[in-house]
Amino acid sequence: MGKVTIYTLLLVILSACHPTSSPIPASSWEELPVVAERMEANGHPFIVCHPEKLTDSIRIPLSHLVEDLEIIPLENKDEAYVRNTSIRISENYILLHSSRNMPFKLFTRKGKFVCNIGSVSHLPGGYTQVYDFQLDEVHNRIYLMPWNATELIVYDLQGRLQPSMPLNSPDEKPWKLPKSVFHVDGDKQEITVFTLPWENNPRMVWVQDFQGRVLKEQPPTPFNLAGTYSYEIHHNYNGDAFEFSLLDFALQKEDTLYHYESDTNRLLPSFTLDFPEGKILIHDHQELPTCFIGTLVGRMEQVDLTSTETREHVNFIIDKRTLRGGRYQIYNDFLGNIPVYWLDKSRHGYYARNLSPAMLKAELEAALRRSDLTPSIRQKVSHLLESIDVERDNNYLMIGKLKQLTL
Numbered sequence: 001m002g003k004v005t006i007y008t009l010l011l012v013i014l015s016a017c018h019p020t021s022s023p024i025p026a027s028s029w030e031e032l033p034v035v036a037e038r039m040e041a042n043g044h045p046f047i048v049c050h051p052e053k054l055t056d057s058i059r060i061p062l063s064h065l066v067e068d069l070e071i072i073p074l075e076n077k078d079e080a081y082v083r084n085t086s087i088r089i090s091e092n093y094i095l096l097h098s099s100r101n102m103p104f105k106l107f108t109r110k111g112k113f114v115c116n117i118g119s120v121s122h123l124p125g126g127y128t129q130v131y132d133f134q135l136d137e138v139h140n141r142i143y144l145m146p147w148n149a150t151e152l153i154v155y156d157l158q159g160r161l162q163p164s165m166p167l168n169s170p171d172e173k174p175w176k177l178p179k180s181v182f183h184v185d186g187d188k189q190e191i192t193v194f195t196l197p198w199e200n201n202p203r204m205v206w207v208q209d210f211q212g213r214v215l216k217e218q219p220p221t222p223f224n225l226a227g228t229y230s231y232e233i234h235h236n237y238n239g240d241a242f243e244f245s246l247l248d249f250a251l252q253k254e255d256t257l258y259h260y261e262s263d264t265n266r267l268l269p270s271f272t273l274d275f276p277e278g279k280i281l282i283h284d285h286q287e288l289p290t291c292f293i294g295t296l297v298g299r300m301e302q303v304d305l306t307s308t309e310t311r312e313h314v315n316f317i318i319d320k321r322t323l324r325g326g327r328y329q330i331y332n333d334f335l336g337n338i339p340v341y342w343l344d345k346s347r348h349g350y351y352a353r354n355l356s357p358a359m360l361k362a363e364l365e366a367a368l369r370r371s372d373l374t375p376s377i378r379q380k381v382s383h384l385l386e387s388i389d390v391e392r393d394n395n396y397l398m399i400g401k402l403k404q405l406t407l
Contacts, residue, residue: 336367
């Protein structure tokens with residue numbers, strides 16, 4: 001069987017199959033306690049979670065959070081091979097960023113390799129470290145935000161370099177944006193940007209036009225961070241809001257997830273945790289369309305000279321509608337109830353996971369050892385397993401469109 005036929009077959013298998021179990025019964029969520037409350041700040045509602053109430057646990061099928069699931073094998077041309085990647089998805093394309101020494105790679109939604117996007121270099125149009133990127137199929141554009149940027153690097157979907165977009169106002173002294181996230185609105189020809197709020201930077205979040213002229217802005221206060229790169233910016237853009245939060249795993253400090261409302265030029269709190277008696281744990285939290293998810297970290301442990309790892313951590317989930325929540329695990333009921341990882345990497349409305357053929361093979365073999373699979377799912381998992389060539393295949397992607405909140 002040829003590779004192109006396999007693309008079609010695999011897409012049909014997983015897109016057509018139904019989960020092995022129904023979405024979470026309402027009683028399962030109802031058994032969880034209410035762990036948060038709605039409050040107001042300047043007339044704007046936001047959610048405050050009380051982490052000491054996150055004591056119950058729940059197993060959640062992936063179908064509760066995504067509408068469907070595709071397994072997409074990427075074409076195995078030499079120039080198409082990828083590693084573990086960051087992913088952006090549009091209706092017909094997939095953009096992958098593998099590592100510092102590999103260029104961005106564009107594929108169709110069926111996994112066919114289209115082209116490399118630029119090159120890893122210091123030449124004009126090249127890039128080395130990229131912090132954020134956007135795939136805009138509608139306007140035939142790909143945007144890259146480097147570290148310490150002064151402009152967005154722009155390509156079309158054929159891989160051709162386009163004029164860059166300045167991130168400094170024409171009438172101000174040039175300055176470099178440290179780690180930064182953004183969203184380009186091609187219809188309005190506007191760019192929304194959030195950069196680390198260093199106290200000496202002229203602004204923290206703003207809207208500008210494609211020529212760099214600032215239309216609206218907020219200063220670095222009240223954050224006023226020292227000029228350090230230790231913070232990471234969480235920004236998933238899984239809804240209409242331009243949302244962000246700041247995380248430094250070395251600090252035990254309160255953090256809030258904000259929405260930037262560009263129409264009114266306001267920073268609005270959306271979600272935060274209220275730790276009892278000031279006993280703050282290292283934590284992070286992110287927003288999905290139907291819920292908030294996050295991690296509480298008991299401690300950090302140094303594993304080598306340059307890196308640390310979390311220990312005694314707890315993953316939590318809070319339903320936006322009911323404010324019920326607890327500790328959670330997610331299983332892939334589309335594919336043999338195997339564990340789900342990297343839910344927090346969901347971006348721009350999609351859950352996406354990148355697996356090597358060896359990793360996918362091992363997970364499918366583990367699924368087939370379970371006794372709770374229906375005959376239909378067992379047959380489909382077996383069929384997929386038989387199609388994998390560990391030596392020759394490129395990576396596989398799992399992609400599911402996130403469900404939206406219904407009130």
